Amino acid sequence: MSQLRKQGLTRRALLSRAVAAGALAVAGPGFIAAPDAAWAVEVTAISEHEMATLLQMARDIYPHDRVGDRHYAVAVKSYDMDDQKQMVAEGIAALDAAAKEAGFDNYLAAGWEADRVAILRGIEDTPFFQTVRGGLVTGLYNQKEVWPIFGYEGESFSQGGYIARGFDDIDWL
Amino acid sequence: MAKAAKFELTDDSVVVIVGTGAGGGVLANELAQKGVKVVALEAGGRYMPEDYVNDEWDSFGQLAWVDPRTTSGDWRVAKDFSGLPAWIVKAVGGTSIHWAGASLRFQDHEWKALTNYGAVEGASLLDWPIDGAEMAPWYDKAEAKLGVTGVGGRARLPGNNNFKVFEKGALAVGYKEVHTGNMAINSADYDDRMACQQTGFCFQGCKWGAKWSSAYTDIPRGEATGNLEVRDHAHVARILHDDSGKVTGVEYFDKDGNLQMQKARIVAVAGNSFESPRLLLNSHSSMFPDGLANRSGQVGRNYMRHTTGSVYATFEQPVKMWRGTTMAGIIRDEARHDPSRGFVGGYELETLSLGLPFMAAFLDPGAWGREFTTALDSYENMAGMWIVGEDMPQADNRVTLSDTADKFGLKVANVNFSDHPNDIAMRDHAYARGQAIYKAVGATRTLPTPPYPSTHNLGTNRMSDRPEDGVVNKHGQSHDIANLFVSDGSQFTTGAAENPTLTIVALAIRQADHIAREMAAGNV
Numbered sequence: 001m002s003q004l005r006k007q008g009l010t011r012r013a014l015l016s017r018a019v020a021a022g023a024l025a026v027a028g029p030g031f032i033a034a035p036d037a038a039w040a041v042e043v044t045a046i047s048e049h050e051m052a053t054l055l056q057m058a059r060d061i062y063p064h065d066r067v068g069d070r071h072y073a074v075a076v077k078s079y080d081m082d083d084q085k086q087m088v089a090e091g092i093a094a095l096d097a098a099a100k101e102a103g104f105d106n107y108l109a110a111g112w113e114a115d116r117v118a119i120l121r122g123i124e125d126t127p128f129f130q131t132v133r134g135g136l137v138t139g140l141y142n143q144k145e146v147w148p149i150f151g152y153e154g155e156s157f158s159q160g161g162y163i164a165r166g167f168d169d170i171d172w173l
Numbered sequence: 174m175a176k177a178a179k180f181e182l183t184d185d186s187v188v189v190i191v192g193t194g195a196g197g198g199v200l201a202n203e204l205a206q207k208g209v210k211v212v213a214l215e216a217g218g219r220y221m222p223e224d225y226v227n228d229e230w231d232s233f234g235q236l237a238w239v240d241p242r243t244t245s246g247d248w249r250v251a252k253d254f255s256g257l258p259a260w261i262v263k264a265v266g267g268t269s270i271h272w273a274g275a276s277l278r279f280q281d282h283e284w285k286a287l288t289n290y291g292a293v294e295g296a297s298l299l300d301w302p303i304d305g306a307e308m309a310p311w312y313d314k315a316e317a318k319l320g321v322t323g324v325g326g327r328a329r330l331p332g333n334n335n336f337k338v339f340e341k342g343a344l345a346v347g348y349k350e351v352h353t354g355n356m357a358i359n360s361a362d363y364d365d366r367m368a369c370q371q372t373g374f375c376f377q378g379c380k381w382g383a384k385w386s387s388a389y390t391d392i393p394r395g396e397a398t399g400n401l402e403v404r405d406h407a408h409v410a411r412i413l414h415d416d417s418g419k420v421t422g423v424e425y426f427d428k429d430g431n432l433q434m435q436k437a438r439i440v441a442v443a444g445n446s447f448e449s450p451r452l453l454l455n456s457h458s459s460m461f462p463d464g465l466a467n468r469s470g471q472v473g474r475n476y477m478r479h480t481t482g483s484v485y486a487t488f489e490q491p492v493k494m495w496r497g498t499t500m501a502g503i504i505r506d507e508a509r510h511d512p513s514r515g516f517v518g519g520y521e522l523e524t525l526s527l528g529l530p531f532m533a534a535f536l537d538p539g540a541w542g543r544e545f546t547t548a549l550d551s552y553e554n555m556a557g558m559w560i561v562g563e564d565m566p567q568a569d570n571r572v573t574l575s576d577t578a579d580k581f582g583l584k585v586a587n588v589n590f591s592d593h594p595n596d597i598a599m600r601d602h603a604y605a606r607g608q609a610i611y612k613a614v615g616a617t618r619t620l621p622t623p624p625y626p627s628t629h630n631l632g633t634n635r636m637s638d639r640p641e642d643g644v645v646n647k648h649g650q651s652h653d654i655a656n657l658f659v660s661d662g663s664q665f666t667t668g669a670a671e672n673p674t675l676t677i678v679a680l681a682i683r684q685a686d687h688i689a690r691e692m693a694a695g696n697v
Contacts (some may be wrong), residue, residue, distance in 0.1 A: 060222035061541045064550060117542060124541075133541055141533035141549075142230050151491065152529040153555025155227035157380050161372030162333075170334040172490045173341050173614065 029051045032073075039070040041077055045085045046127050050092045053107055054079055054132070057095070060116045061133050062140055064149070071146050075139035076132070091128030177396040177403070180212050185436035187212045188688065189423055190443060191452065192410045194267020195677045196661035197390040197443030198387025199318075201397035201403070203685030210400050212435055213392075214407040214425055216444070217263035220270070221389055225378030229531045232377035236270060238263040242447060243575040246591040249623050253538035255293065258588040260626040261445055263404050266388025268445065268628070269674065270378045273500035274357040274385070275523060276321040277671035278312050281305040282510055283518075283563065286667040289510060290517040296593055297475055298564035301666040302638040302647035308679055315679035318362055319357035319385040328360045329353045330369060333497030335524045338488070338556040342610035343522075345506045350505040356497060357674070366390070371497035373526070407433075410583055412440055412456040412465055412657070420465070420657045426581050439688060439697055441649075443660040443681075446476060446630035447586040449573045450663060453634070453644075455583055466634070466651040466659075467658025471644050473573055475566035475670040476588065476636050478627040481524070482560045483525060484607030486537065486616035487551035494526040494556050507562075507606065508670045513631045516598040519670045522607060527557070535625050548620055556611060560603040561629070563670045565593035572633050629673050634663040648687040649680060657697045660684055 026033050026049035032055065033040035043051045058072040079088050097104040098119050104110040107119060123129050140146065147154055156162055182188050188204055190197045193215045217238075226232045231401035233406040237260060244251035244258045251258070261268045282289045284305055287298040296586055316324050323329045330353045332340060343351040358375070359368045382389055395401035406428035409467045413434070414420045422436040442449045450473040454464035462470055502525045508519040527535060529552055537545055548555075592600075608619040637643025640652035649664045651657040662673050671675075691697045 005304070035605050062546050063543055064546055066550070070587050083613050133539075137534050138230060138530070142530045146488070147529055150549065151493070152495065153493075155374065156496070161370030161381075162496040163369070163371040166493070167333045167371035168331060168337065170492060171336050173337055 034069060039073065041073045041080075044079050044082050045082050046088050050088050051076070051080060053092050053095065054088065055107055056116070057120070057132060058136055058140070060113060060120060062136055063113065066149050067146055071140065071143055074143060075136050078135070078139070087128065087131070091126070091132070094126070094128065095119065095123060176399070178210070178399050178401060180210060180402050182433060182435050184210070186210060186438050187436075188439045189214065189435055189437035190440060190441045190660065191393060191423065192267055192443035192445065192448070192661060193265050193387060193403060194262070194443065194445065195269045195272070195387060195674045197680045198266060199440065199554065199678050199681040200271065200392045200441055200443065200660045200685050201401050202387070202391035203682055204689060205395035205398040205400035207685065207689045208400060209689055211395070212437070213401065213403045214409050214423065214435070215265045215403060215405045216408040217265065217405065219265040219403075219405045220378070222378065222380045222382045223308070225270075225380050227372070227374040227377055227380065229377065229528045236262045236264050236378065238439065240579050241585045243577050243585065245587060245589045248590045248592065249538075250626055251590070254626050259445070259447060259630055260628050261630065263568035265392060265403060266386045269386040270388050271376050271628070272674050273375050273525075273672070275500050275503070275672040276316065276319055276355050277304065277521070278355045278674040279308070279669040279671055279676060283667065283669035284308075286518070286563075293517060293565060293595060295567060296595065298566060299566045299635070299637060299642055299666050302636060308683075311679040311683040312675065313673055315681050316624050318357055318682070319675065319678065320366065321355050321357055321675070322360050323352070323355045324457040327363065327388040330356055330358060330360045330498060330501070332369060333501045334492050334558050335494035335497070335526055336502035338492055338614055339502055339504070339524050339558055339610065342614040345613035346606075346609050348504050348506045348569055352503065353501060354503040356498070356500070358608075359383045364390075369498060373495050373497060374498060375499035403426050407546070408581060409444075409452060410455065410581060412442075412452065414458065414465070414654070416460075418460060418654060420654055430581075438692070439656045439658065441658040441660045441688075442634075445661055446633045446663040447572055447588060449659060449661055450633040451574065451584075454574050462682060465655055466644050466653050468642065468653050469641050471635065471642070473633050474568050474571045475521070475632045476570045476572055476590060477564050477566055477632040477665065478565040478590065478624075479629040479631075479668055480520065480560065480562040480599045480603075481624040481629075482600050482604060483557060483622040484560070484604060484611065485548075485557040485620040485622055486608070487548065487618045488554045488556065488614070488616055489619075492552045492556045493553060494524075495528055499526055500559070504610075507603070514602055516593070516595045516602065518563030518599065519674075520560055520599055520603050521670050522603065522610075523559050523561060525557050525559035536620065536622055538623070543643070545549065548618065551618070554614075557608055558610075560600065560607065561670065561672060562599045562603060563668050564596045564633055566635070566667060567591070567593055590688070629662070629668070631662045631665040631668050633675060634659045636664045636666045649684045650687070658688065660682065
């Protein structure tokens with residue numbers, strides 16, 4: 001979680017400054033945050049709208065309903081860099097344009113996942129989509145913090161392996 | 174331990190071995206034990222069990238060969254992992270650090286694929302110039318060296334959760350030969366290596382040393398004789414020869430990037446099936462314009478990677494397949510040759526598991542959305558198996574020199590591969606059988622998973638009776654150049670259905686015997 005600032009903004013301060021950016025996150029000047037202020041990501045190079053859109057896009061590409069937004073935020077945080085700025089700006093602009101064609105104000109304004117996925121299917125061969133998707137494969141699933149959500153236990157050497165800790169404990173067969 | 178040897182660059186009495194894995198590492202030790210002086214050159218670094226990392230991506234960064242390669246052909250790997258045709262290791266010990274440990278002898282009929290299967294259209298099948306009877310004593314030695322379970326009085330390993338699901342499903346659909354395999358993983362302490370602790374991460378290097386690897390067995394034992402010097406971070410660029418056409422040494426880039434020249438009496442190439450032909454091709458000269466040992470034009474051809482694929486399945490309740498041995502059991506009933514199934518040759522089914530990070534990368538590369546993610550949501554409830562079957566050698570499935578160069582300016586390997594119709598028929602059959610096995614124990618969903626970047630890389634310097642059919646003779650000795658040998662899986666004439674390491678080791682032990690005898694006789 002080192003890339004995320006558990007910041008001191010109060011819920012009230014957040015909400016008073018924030019502009020709603022879709023159902024998922026709240027965007028304010030220089031940050032996007034959970035609606036309950038449980039976590040926040042600062043943005044410096046790209047816009048709040050772009051970060052909020054990236055976050056929603058990440059969720060729609062690899063949706064796991066038991067994985068919280070903060071993990072997706074960690075996975076896309078690295079796009080908030082000067083050398084990524086142009087790629088992100090052009091990619092999100094194209095995504096929003098595709099959403100407009102589908103009858104929505106922008107990508108985040110499409111309320112149903114199925115509608116957003118249909119928009120993503122239309123751009124899935126673009127380098128922008130493939131870069132974001134490819135980055136998520138490690139950016140999301142290689143976060144040790146998400147492993148327990150999937151039941152994955154990671155290394156066991158430090159505990160002497162599973163020889164005495166259930167390597168053959170299946171009981172339902 | 175005796176101090177490891179140091180040989181002069183100008184010492185032309187040494188055998189130079191390029192690569193230190195199951196082939197080169199074993200050959201190095203076997204020769205050293207016989208008193209032959211050996212310089213082993215390894216492109217990678219040296220890591221021991223305490224250095225191995227039980228984290229999939231971190232370990233990949235530590236051990237995998239990620240130097241550039243290019244790909245072509247219709248195999249899916251060329252699209253999804255275009256720069257990574259193989260998942261193999263660049264380190265002292267080579268891919269014997271990464272292998273799962275399955276140690277199966279070829280079946281007798283597989284040594285004579287052309288004779289037993291007949292000609293197959295589009296395939297370049299050939300009989301090996303050796304057979305099961307010839308290899309039996311060498312397999313005995315290899316099994317004793319590796320401590321293979323289920324033979325030689327050594328007990329088999331206990332079955333983990335993944336195996337129990339697999340075994341019950343296999344028996345339910347009528348399979349008979351189902352067990353925890355013949356594994357080079359100790360079921361009890363053996364040969365100064367401890368017993369398996371069911372830790373998982375077999376692919377990332379065994380931190381207990383329970384699985385055999387040349388990295389911590391043959392290599393240090395060879396060094397202890399005082400006859401073996403291993404130089405790591407030594408990337409061989411070219412094999413040199415004299416006007417008579419005999420090889421005289423190698424040029425390599427040392428750890429500082431400086432070009433060195435090591436003289437040699439004999440050179441043995443064991444860099445796995447991409448690097449070995451690449452080195453021979455990159456060693457072209459005015460005398461050998463198409464590369465060394467390549468008068469036949471066969472160097473690089475007939476690349477085989479086994480017909481693979483995986484079947485994962487989800488269940489109502491947890492399996493926790495990652496616990497314990499990665500390759501924890503086998504079904505051998507489909508390994509037979511039975512053309513009534515619609516293909517020649519056979520396949521093994523072996524349990525397999527991947528951790529969550531690699532499952533995400535390899536389950537269905539490029540896939541996204543809920544069809545993909547709901548499968549991962551059931552990761553804890555997943556069981557998995559791997560298909561490994563005999564694929565057809567094809568002349569145009571081959572390693573050639575790419576236009577891309579590596580950091581030393583050396584042309585890299587391009588790997589061209591397309592499935593033969595026999596490969597596709599076999600894979601489809603295996604997918605169906607694997608899914609039936611898991612459905613028989615209540616799978617809620619089955620996932621026929623495409624092949625990963627290749628781990629079994631075979632056949633690009635194949636062994637043949639006649640010089641025009643291949644690159645090396647029955648001892649792995651080049652048909653063209655008597656003091657040039659090939660010592661890895663690239664000498665495989667055909668692939669058989671079995672995981673190749675045991676056969677690579679058996680061939681290396683046998684080759685050491687031949688080389689020492691020929692040296693003593695003054696023939697090389």
